[in-house]
Amino acid sequence: MADPKKPAADGAAERNVDQIRDILFGGQMRDYERRFVELHQKLEADLARMREAQDKRLAQIEKRIDDQFDKLNKLMRQEIDDRNGAVADLESRVQQAARTARAEINKAVDGVSGEVVQSDERQRAALDDLQQTFAVRAGEAEAALARTGTQLRAEKVGREDLAALLAEFALRLKGDFELPKPK
Numbered sequence: 001m002a003d004p005k006k007p008a009a010d011g012a013a014e015r016n017v018d019q020i021r022d023i024l025f026g027g028q029m030r031d032y033e034r035r036f037v038e039l040h041q042k043l044e045a046d047l048a049r050m051r052e053a054q055d056k057r058l059a060q061i062e063k064r065i066d067d068q069f070d071k072l073n074k075l076m077r078q079e080i081d082d083r084n085g086a087v088a089d090l091e092s093r094v095q096q097a098a099r100t101a102r103a104e105i106n107k108a109v110d111g112v113s114g115e116v117v118q119s120d121e122r123q124r125a126a127l128d129d130l131q132q133t134f135a136v137r138a139g140e141a142e143a144a145l146a147r148t149g150t151q152l153r154a155e156k157v158g159r160e161d162l163a164a165l166l167a168e169f170a171l172r173l174k175g176d177f178e179l180p181k182p183k
Contacts, residue, residue: 022029
C-alpha cells in the first residue's frame with residue numbers, strides 16, 4: 001500500500017514544482033511563448049514568401065524552358081523540312097541525271113546502230129562487188145582455159161604420130177633405121 005501512495009505523492013510534488021516554476025518564471029515563460037509564436041509566424045511568413053518567390057522563379061524557368069523547347073521544336077521542324085526539301089531536290093536531280101544519261105546512252109546506241117547499218121551496207125556492197133569481180137574473172141579464166149584447151153588440141157601430137165615417132169626413135173637407137181639419101 002505504500003507503493004500506491006508514492007505515485008500520488010509524486011504527482012502532487014510535480015504540481016507544486018510547476019506552481020513554483022509558474023510563480024518564479026511565469027512572466028518570462030509567457031514572453032518566451034509569445035516570442036516563439038511570433039518567430040514561428042515570422043518564419044512561416046518568410047517560408048511562404050520564399051515558396052512564393054521560388055514558385056515564381058520555377059514558373060519563369062519553366063516558361064523559359066518551354067519557350068526554348070518551342071524554339072528548338074520549331075528549329076527542328078524547320079531543319080527536317082529543309083532536309084526533306086534537300087532530299088527531294090537531290091532525288092529530282094538524280095532522276096534528271098538518270099534521264100539525261102539514258103538519253104545520251106540511247107543516242108549513242110542509235111549512233112552505233114546507224115554506223116553498224118552503214119558498215120553492213122558497205123560490206124554487202126563490197127561483197128557484191130567481189131562476187132561480180134569473181135564471176136567476171138571466173139568467166140575470163142574459163143574462156144582462157146577453153147582457148148588453151150583448143151590450142152593444145154590443135155597443136156598436140158596424135159597417138160599414131162607419137163607411136164611412129166617413138167618407133168623411129170627406137171630404131172635409130174638400135175641403128176636399124178636408115179634415112180633415104182638426098183638425091
